[in-house]
Amino acid sequence: MLRKFGLCELFGLTGPASPHQGITESFGAAVHSLSTAQLTEGVINRSKRMILDTLGVGLLGTRTAVFNKALTHSQSFMSEERSSVWGKSNMTLPPHYAAFVNGIAVHSMDFDDTWHPATHPSGAVLPALLALVETLPCRTSGLELLLAFNVGIEVQGRLMRFSREAHNIPERFHPPSVVGVMGSAAASAKLLGLSPAQCTHALAIAASSAGAPLANAATQTKPLHIGNAARRGLEAAQLAQIGLEGNPAILDLDRGFGVYYKDYSPSAMPDSTSSGFRWILEDQDVAFKRIPAHLGMHWVVDAALAARGKLVRADRNFDLGQIRQITLRVPLSKYIDCSSPATEHQARHSFQFNACSALLDDKVTVASFSEAQISRTALRELLSRVRVETPEDNRPSFDEMYCEVELETVEGQSYTARCDTFYGHWRKPLSHKDLVDKFRVNASSVLCTKGVEGLIDVIGNIERVSECMILGSYLRMTSSPHEQLYSVRYM
Amino acid sequence: MLSILQKTVRPVLAVRGLHQSAIEVLKRPAPEDTVTASFGRFISEIKFHHLSPVVLHRSKRMVLDSIGVGLIGSTTDVFELALQHCQYMYAADDISFVYGRRGARLSPTLAAFVNGVATHSMDFDDTWHPATHPSGAVLPAVLALSDMMPSNSKPSGLDLLLAFNVGVEIQGRLMRFSNEANNIPKRFHPPSVVGTMGSAAACARLLSLDDVRCRHALAIAASLSGAPMANAATQSKPLHIGNASRLGLEAALLASRGLEASPLVLDAVAGVAGFSAFYEDYVPQPLESPSDGGHSFLLEEQDIGFKRFPAHLGMHWVADAAASVHQLLVGVGPGIISPAQVQDIHLRVPKSKYINRPLPKSEHEARHSFQFNACSALLDGEVTVQSFTPFAMGRPELLALLSRVHMEHPDDNPANFNRMYGEVQVNLVGGEILTGRCDTFYGHWRNPMTNESLAKKFRNNAGTVLPSDKVESLIDVVEELDRIGDCTALLSQLQ
Numbered sequence: 001m002l003r004k005f006g007l008c009e010l011f012g013l014t015g016p017a018s019p020h021q022g023i024t025e026s027f028g029a030a031v032h033s034l035s036t037a038q039l040t041e042g043v044i045n046r047s048k049r050m051i052l053d054t055l056g057v058g059l060l061g062t063r064t065a066v067f068n069k070a071l072t073h074s075q076s077f078m079s080e081e082r083s084s085v086w087g088k089s090n091m092t093l094p095p096h097y098a099a100f101v102n103g104i105a106v107h108s109m110d111f112d113d114t115w116h117p118a119t120h121p122s123g124a125v126l127p128a129l130l131a132l133v134e135t136l137p138c139r140t141s142g143l144e145l146l147l148a149f150n151v152g153i154e155v156q157g158r159l160m161r162f163s164r165e166a167h168n169i170p171e172r173f174h175p176p177s178v179v180g181v182m183g184s185a186a187a188s189a190k191l192l193g194l195s196p197a198q199c200t201h202a203l204a205i206a207a208s209s210a211g212a213p214l215a216n217a218a219t220q221t222k223p224l225h226i227g228n229a230a231r232r233g234l235e236a237a238q239l240a241q242i243g244l245e246g247n248p249a250i251l252d253l254d255r256g257f258g259v260y261y262k263d264y265s266p267s268a269m270p271d272s273t274s275s276g277f278r279w280i281l282e283d284q285d286v287a288f289k290r291i292p293a294h295l296g297m298h299w300v301v302d303a304a305l306a307a308r309g310k311l312v313r314a315d316r317n318f319d320l321g322q323i324r325q326i327t328l329r330v331p332l333s334k335y336i337d338c339s340s341p342a343t344e345h346q347a348r349h350s351f352q353f354n355a356c357s358a359l360l361d362d363k364v365t366v367a368s369f370s371e372a373q374i375s376r377t378a379l380r381e382l383l384s385r386v387r388v389e390t391p392e393d394n395r396p397s398f399d400e401m402y403c404e405v406e407l408e409t410v411e412g413q414s415y416t417a418r419c420d421t422f423y424g425h426w427r428k429p430l431s432h433k434d435l436v437d438k439f440r441v442n443a444s445s446v447l448c449t450k451g452v453e454g455l456i457d458v459i460g461n462i463e464r465v466s467e468c469m470i471l472g473s474y475l476r477m478t479s480s481p482h483e484q485l486y487s488v489r490y491m
Numbered sequence: 492m493l494s495i496l497q498k499t500v501r502p503v504l505a506v507r508g509l510h511q512s513a514i515e516v517l518k519r520p521a522p523e524d525t526v527t528a529s530f531g532r533f534i535s536e537i538k539f540h541h542l543s544p545v546v547l548h549r550s551k552r553m554v555l556d557s558i559g560v561g562l563i564g565s566t567t568d569v570f571e572l573a574l575q576h577c578q579y580m581y582a583a584d585d586i587s588f589v590y591g592r593r594g595a596r597l598s599p600t601l602a603a604f605v606n607g608v609a610t611h612s613m614d615f616d617d618t619w620h621p622a623t624h625p626s627g628a629v630l631p632a633v634l635a636l637s638d639m640m641p642s643n644s645k646p647s648g649l650d651l652l653l654a655f656n657v658g659v660e661i662q663g664r665l666m667r668f669s670n671e672a673n674n675i676p677k678r679f680h681p682p683s684v685v686g687t688m689g690s691a692a693a694c695a696r697l698l699s700l701d702d703v704r705c706r707h708a709l710a711i712a713a714s715l716s717g718a719p720m721a722n723a724a725t726q727s728k729p730l731h732i733g734n735a736s737r738l739g740l741e742a743a744l745l746a747s748r749g750l751e752a753s754p755l756v757l758d759a760v761a762g763v764a765g766f767s768a769f770y771e772d773y774v775p776q777p778l779e780s781p782s783d784g785g786h787s788f789l790l791e792e793q794d795i796g797f798k799r800f801p802a803h804l805g806m807h808w809v810a811d812a813a814a815s816v817h818q819l820l821v822g823v824g825p826g827i828i829s830p831a832q833v834q835d836i837h838l839r840v841p842k843s844k845y846i847n848r849p850l851p852k853s854e855h856e857a858r859h860s861f862q863f864n865a866c867s868a869l870l871d872g873e874v875t876v877q878s879f880t881p882f883a884m885g886r887p888e889l890l891a892l893l894s895r896v897h898m899e900h901p902d903d904n905p906a907n908f909n910r911m912y913g914e915v916q917v918n919l920v921g922g923e924i925l926t927g928r929c930d931t932f933y934g935h936w937r938n939p940m941t942n943e944s945l946a947k948k949f950r951n952n953a954g955t956v957l958p959s960d961k962v963e964s965l966i967d968v969v970e971e972l973d974r975i976g977d978c979t980a981l982l983s984q985l986q
Contacts, residue, residue: 096580256719
């Protein structure tokens with residue numbers, strides 16, 4: 001079949017693939033044969049940061065309403081094999097449902113990592129792997145876990161490079177629901193040690209579980225996109241393991257994985273044993289969030305804080321009542337343009353809300369999204385003075401967008417600030433200290449100090465750890481309710 | 492045990508200020524005026540008396556056929572695989588019956604899954620217009636859910652039928668939102684798109700959820716919909732129906748626990764796709780409230796097609812056309828067909844990649860091959876369950892015929908189950924030309940199977956796994972379904 005000129009070739013990502021191999025089969029072969037020998041220091045460092053951050057946001061997320069609903073639902077299933085629920089000392093679930101609820105926890109507050117092209121890569125993969133690790137008869141080393149994790153990330157990155165559509169802020173399908181389930185299937189297949197053919201079929205089966213519409217973003221259901229990606233990818237790998245088959249050309253076909261994209265140009269994964277193999281993560285880092293909100297909010301918050309700072313420096317006695325109008329210059333993206341959010345989920349997807357929170361409180365934190373905070377009169381007041389502009393040069397892409405905030409006072413003064421790259425973006429990564437601090441704050445809301453420090457230690461040295469089950473034990477070391485009450489801190 | 496949550500009316504949403512200063516004012520309709528809300532209201536407000544005699548009759552036929560194909564489906568490899576998967580990954584849970592397996596019970600969503608897989612495992616289940624397989628996505632879920640309910644408050648047969656019809660109706664309504672849905676699908680496999688929604692609707696109905704939760708059930712289900720066509724004609728295809736059933740049930744259960752999702756999922760919102768993500772053209776219509784003067788179910792106007800043999804619906808046209816040529820040949824010759832008589836075979840069929848396979852390599856491919864079904868019917872006079880066994884598929888006479896097939900796609904033969912035809916032209920070596928044409932196969936909605944034919948199909952199917960007294964009992968129970976007070980009478984006969 002005639003292969004179209006793929007975007008991968010534009011980015012120089014193809015290498016010699018085995019002859020007579022379809023694209024899907026090349027993925028199956030790569031998933032099977034990628035080995036720990038190929039993990040570079042750069043990739044190990046970056047993926048360890050992702051794992052730590054994911055565990056932290058997941059632990060914090062176990063206190064959300066959506067997590068609790070999913071947990072209650074999941075407890076009606078029984079199984080012989082059981083896997084840990086993060087942040088719960090005495091509760092386990094069937095492995096699929098552990099992957100489900102832990103994945104939901106990770107994405108419950110929109111606090112998890114984001115990549116370019118846009119998706120939330122880790123939440124779809126890590127919960128599935130940790131659930132699976134607890135069921136395997138033989139020990140899984142830290143390095144094996146790292147490898148499987150990176151396979152899951154790599155597959156997602158490769159798939160997103162099959163279309164131009166994937167490079168922009170999404171409009172149709174929520175990316176984690178499209179590529180996340182494929183990543184989970186690949187990672188699980190890797191950990192299970194499936195054959196190349198089985199890996200291929202795992203991907204094919206997973207494709208039939210992909211695709212959730214964007215309209216459920218900014219609702220309580222959004223976290224389920226990640227939870228389901230983790231769960232159903234794991235399931236796909238297990239079905240492939242017992243011999244279920246799908247279409248072995250699923251990635252090759254427009255009517256296969258191509259159904260999720262308007263433009264679709266797949267290309268083969270290079271031979272993973274060749275010296276030319278390079279992980280995408282090596283060249284393209286992830287962004288970590290400082291605020292539990294959609295990535296776009298990070299730009300507008302930084303700009304709003306800077307504009308506020310200018311106003312304060314000009315007039316120490318200023319009060320917000322003096323602001324006549326707030327203009328936001330942002331990229332065009334309907335699902336993060338919400339002038340008056342009514343729920344925490346909408347608030348996390350609202351340029352307007354995040355800008356006004358920053359102006360009002362001089363910071364935006366985990367606590368900014370509670371119902372009480374959202375419904376503050378002062379905030380509503382500010383919101384009514386916001387107008388949004390979408391300049392032509394502001395591209396709806398996490399790699400190219402900017403945010404500008406202009407404050408006009410009643411006296412006619414104007415203070416403008418612009419943010420091109422927020423701290424935490426891949427161009428300006430969080431320092432190691434700040435990443436670990438974020439983790440500590442998040443994890444301490446649920447775990448005791450021993451658990452928190454234990455996780456930092458184990459993840460920090462994961463490539464030398466011989467047995468991963470220790471992660472599960474730390475994830476279950478909860479603090480007493482008394483301690484949890486007093487351990488709440490703000491970033 | 493599931494406690495059916497009867498929630499009081501939700502507090503009124505906080506009033507949203509429409510800010511005149513904002514350049515981009517998002518014009519949102521009041522929550523009650525949306526298409527999505529109208530669907531939620533419909534599901535919660537529909538009542539028994541809205542089911543007309545025609546709809547009752549047609550839906551009971553669907554229930555019977557669906558159970559029958561599910562029962563024979565429990566003998567397939569893919570069903571076995573799915574069942575093993577559920578049994579390995581999860582413990583036995585004494586709740587919901589598995590088709591055809593004495594003593595086997597699973598958690599409700601898992602039972603819905605495996606029974607759905609069984610139903611579609613041989614592509615023997617019903618087909619509607621616009622195209623989807625409506626029953627397999629809905630029935631396993633409502634049966635499993637009924638098993639879940641306390642024994643002293645099981646749904647009546649009419650409760651079950653109403654929920655079933657809601658599930659089918661929602662599917663029909665959703666498919667009418669696009670022109671794309673009218674043709675043989677190319678992108679997403681329809682049961683994976685509308686089937687999940689139908690299952691969610693049916694289960695929400697059976698759970699007596701209020702209109703807001705019914706709406707959320709649909710929205711949650713939308714995030715679980717959608718599988719690509721490329722997995723049709725593979726062993727994974729039956730999982731599309733299994734998952735539709737299972738995930739729709741899950742969506743309803745999650746909604747009953749208060750999970751919320753997009754209030755605009757069915758509406759067309761520029762820049763943010765909801766259910767519209769699955770279609771290239773999408774124009775949603777609200778559903779009238781049934782309380783204001785009745786409701787006419789789509790099933791009243793548009794009947795179902797039942798299959799006479801386990802293959803894609805398109806195969807039935809060429810099989811009937813080829814069978815008539817077979818009759819002609821048998822009439823003039825020694826009574827059996829020999830490939831040596833045949834010079835070549837021309838098939839005139841609609842253009843559709845996934846059912847055009849010159850040499851199928853598996854039973855799944857064979858069920859999706861114009862060529863295979865035409866040649867089988869030409870050789871044997873009919874296509875049956877046995878036509879897809881490895882032995883039948885490997886016959887030299889059949890392979891010889893297959894090698895002589897030429898495909899043609901006339902312009903007047905659209906890829907549409909309401910308008911297509913199948914024509915088979917056989918050129919004999921002696922120079923004679925025999926042609927058969929089928930515009931409407933027996934079993935199509937324009938030429939429906941009689942009750943006798945349907946019962947015969949059911950007996951053949953169910954009889955492969957159940958003793959004859961249970962088979963007859965099932966026929967009776969389904970016939971009486973709208974009059975029985977406790978659906979346990981049905982649930983207990985499925986294995």
